[in-house]
Amino acid sequence: xxxxxxxxxxxxxxxxxxxxxxxxxxxxxxxxxxxxxxxxxxxxxxxxxxxxxxxxxxxxxxxxxxxxxxxxxxxxxxxxxxxxxxxxxxxxxxxxxxxxxxxxxx
Amino acid sequence: xxxxxxxxxxxxxxxxxxxxxxxxxxxxxxxxxxxxxxxxxxxxxxxxxxxxxxxxxxxxxxxxxxxxxxxxxxxxxxxxxxxxxxxxxxxxxxxxxxxxxxxxxxxxxxxxxxxxxxxx
Numbered sequence: 233x234x235x236x237x238x239x240x241x242x243x244x245x246x247x248x249x250x251x252x253x254x255x256x257x258x259x260x261x262x263x264x265x266x267x268x269x270x271x272x273x274x275x276x277x278x279x280x281x282x283x284x285x286x287x288x289x290x291x292x293x294x295x296x297x298x299x300x301x302x303x304x305x306x307x308x309x310x311x312x313x314x315x316x317x318x319x320x321x322x323x324x325x326x327x328x329x330x331x332x333x334x335x336x337x338x
Numbered sequence: 339x340x341x342x343x344x345x346x347x348x349x350x351x352x353x354x355x356x357x358x359x360x361x362x363x364x365x366x367x368x369x370x371x372x373x374x375x376x377x378x379x380x381x382x383x384x385x386x387x388x389x390x391x392x393x394x395x396x397x398x399x400x401x402x403x404x405x406x407x408x409x410x411x412x413x414x415x416x417x418x419x420x421x422x423x424x425x426x427x428x429x430x431x432x433x434x435x436x437x438x439x440x441x442x443x444x445x446x447x448x449x450x451x452x453x454x455x456x457x458x
Contacts, residue, residue, distance in 0.1 A: 233400070266444040268383075275433055275448035276375075276383065282442060319383055323443050326399060327373060329383040 234258050236322055236330035244336040251307040253333045255320035260300045264324040267296055267305045270332075271316040279318075280305060312337055340364035342372075342434050342449035349455045355422040358452045360434035362415045365447075368392040371437045372417040373445060374408065376430040384430075389417060390439065424456045 235258040245251050255265065263283040268276040278287045280296035283303060293308040307314055315337050320330040345359040360372060374386040387398035389408035396408050407420045417434060432452045435445035 264441055268445070270383070275435075275451055276445070277448075278444055278446050281444035281446075287444075287446065317382075321383075321385075321444075323441050326397075327385040327388065327437075327443070328399070329375075329385060332382045 234261060234322055234325050234328070236320060236328060238318075238320060238330040238333050240333060241331070242334040242336070244338050245310050246338045247310055247312060249310045251310050251314075251335065253305045253318055253335075255298075255303045255305070255330050257301045257303075257322055257324075261322045261324035263299050264322055265296075265298065265303050266321045266323065267294075268319045268321065268329075269314075269316050270319065276319065307335075310335075310337070340436075340447055342436060342447055344432075344434060344449040344452045347453040347455070349457065350424050352425055352456055352458055354424050354456075355420055356424060356428075356454050357418055357420040358432050358434075358454070360417045360419070360449050362417070362436070365436075367410075367415040368412060371439055371443065372408070372410070373435045373437050374406075374419045375433045375435055375445075377433070377451075378427075378430040381430075386419070386432075388437065391417060421454075424454075426456050428454065429456045430454060 265283045267280040270276040284296045317332045371388045373388045389396045391410045410417045434449040436447040437443040
């Protein structure tokens with residue numbers, strides 16, 4: 233099985249900060265990597281698919297990059313509504329999710 | 339609008355089974371997979387498996403093989419997930435999510451979640 237890790241597990245940042253979350257796969261998954269945002273009590277929301285494609289309706293301050301085993305999600309100019317937990321997901325083999333990164337607003 | 343609407347909360351005893359439904363509307367049901375994802379309180383997302391509503395083909399995460407069954411009724415655009423031999427560790431919110439066929443998939447539409455509580 234491909235193992236997914238995310239770092240950091242949590243972070244606290246100020247409005248306007250640039251935030252980067254990384255996701256690493258235990259073996260190459262080419263670009264079969266998605267990113268989701270989840271807020272408490274809600275279903276996850278798709279942000280980025282195929283490593284770097286922005287889902288329709290998602291603000292352009294969100295961007296994704298990477299290929300192979302190393303990926304990142306960047307939030308440019310963090311906004312108050314961006315709090316929540318962010319998950320990566322590989323679809324190269326199964327559809328497994330990473331452990332998540334919790335983002336708090338300072 | 340495109341949406342997935344799930345059935346209501348369930349309380350089950352250990353050893354029992356639970357069936358959760360997921361009704362699709364606003365799109366052609368047979369053109370997308372339905373995936374099931376669960377989340378225990380305070381924990382991360384756990385993918386359980388997928389079902390192709392067109393072919394009824396399924397693919398289950400190894401952890402759930404032998405204990406989960408994903409089916410559908412195309413006449414009412416509804417997918418079902420049944421989990422058997424429930425234990426307390428199965429207490430979680432269960433989500434259905436739409437995904438495109440194949441590896442290049444992502445889950446763009448989600449149901450609202452169904453709370454399943456396993457308690458004696």
